[in-house]
Amino acid sequence: MRSSLPIAVCVFLTSWIPLHSQTVSTPVVGFSKVSFPVGTRAVVPGFVKPAIFSGTAILNGQTLSTTGIASGALAPTSFTGGIPNFPTHYVEITSGAYEGYSFDVISNTGSAVTVEGMPGGPNGTSVKFVIRPHITLGDLDFSDIPDGSVVVNIFNSPVVKATSYLYDSGGTWYDGSGSYVLNHAVIYPGTGFSVNNGDNSSFEINFTGVVKATKTVVPVYKDASQNLVGPVNPSANSTFAAWAAPLPIDTIANILSTTGNNSVTLTLLTDAGTTDLYDGGGNSLSSATISGQNAFSMSAMTQDGYVTFSSPLNP
Numbered sequence: 001m002r003s004s005l006p007i008a009v010c011v012f013l014t015s016w017i018p019l020h021s022q023t024v025s026t027p028v029v030g031f032s033k034v035s036f037p038v039g040t041r042a043v044v045p046g047f048v049k050p051a052i053f054s055g056t057a058i059l060n061g062q063t064l065s066t067t068g069i070a071s072g073a074l075a076p077t078s079f080t081g082g083i084p085n086f087p088t089h090y091v092e093i094t095s096g097a098y099e100g101y102s103f104d105v106i107s108n109t110g111s112a113v114t115v116e117g118m119p120g121g122p123n124g125t126s127v128k129f130v131i132r133p134h135i136t137l138g139d140l141d142f143s144d145i146p147d148g149s150v151v152v153n154i155f156n157s158p159v160v161k162a163t164s165y166l167y168d169s170g171g172t173w174y175d176g177s178g179s180y181v182l183n184h185a186v187i188y189p190g191t192g193f194s195v196n197n198g199d200n201s202s203f204e205i206n207f208t209g210v211v212k213a214t215k216t217v218v219p220v221y222k223d224a225s226q227n228l229v230g231p232v233n234p235s236a237n238s239t240f241a242a243w244a245a246p247l248p249i250d251t252i253a254n255i256l257s258t259t260g261n262n263s264v265t266l267t268l269l270t271d272a273g274t275t276d277l278y279d280g281g282g283n284s285l286s287s288a289t290i291s292g293q294n295a296f297s298m299s300a301m302t303q304d305g306y307v308t309f310s311s312p313l314n315p
Contacts, residue, residue, distance in 0.1 A: 027050060030211055031234075035204045036202060040195065042228050044232065049210065059127045086136075091131055138173065189212070231312070
């Protein structure tokens with residue numbers, strides 16, 4: 001169940017282009033092909049979407065100044081009739097102590113953007129950030145798959161244990177009961193999702209986008225049925241030399257190492273406040289390998305926390 005091909009990276013450019021009021025380096029863009037055999041595989045999208053804004057501003061509570069974005073353009077979805085709504089964009093901090101942290105946009109005017117969940121630490125300080133659209137279920141290309149043969153489960157919520165989505169060949173995702181169209185359901189950076197392939201054969205899908213140049217900080221929840229997480233890295237394999245930042249909690253991480261339809265679970269342990277890796281027997285590990293955009297589950301936590309992954313461009 002590894003990616004059948006390593007990442008093919010293109011557009012290694014050093015030119016500069018305007019991004020609203022800012023000038024930024026052209027990002028590295030690429031694609032990866034991931035195979036899904038019959039059964040279940042958990043993966044993480046290896047890319048992010050291009051930033052629509054890049055800037056520096058003084059953080060005022062939950063608000064950051066912006067320019068060049070129409071008022072309301074970043075608002076969450078506003079469906080009615082019982083259809084769940086989701087944020088459409090997020091702010092990511094790109095430098096400093098909070099590099100890699102992401103916060104959903106809840107509203108914007110023509111001169112500012114407001115997020116939710118921003119901690120108090122950076123308040124009143126100059127923050128370098130980008131705004132990106134979220135990756136959604138509708139961005140996943142399952143166009144060659146028979147109706148009803150694929151179910152995707154998204155975890156990583158302190159309240160919802162797992163949300164199931166059904167796919168049909170018309171390119172539409174439905175909730176688990178088939179009642180609502182939910183192409184706009186969000187897959188957060190560094191968050192995995194499981195794909196249950198109920199067809200009689202394997203299939204492949206392409207992931208495309210921007211290779212992330214910054215860290216990724218992913219929240220994990222003690223009450224979630226699973227915390228599926230992984231590096232935002234489209235490489236065929238990601239070497240995990242250690243946690244990129246100390247975890248605040250004692251944690252068990254189960255990495256599913258796969259070849260074809262065979263799988264072996266490597267259990268990794270870590271102690272609170274360290275970056276060290278240990279196997280299930282408590283033996284020290286110099287590294288572990290995550291193959292082909294695989295997600296892994298984190299559990300046995302006594303409190304909520306975060307896990308930090310390095311950028312594939314700055315390991």
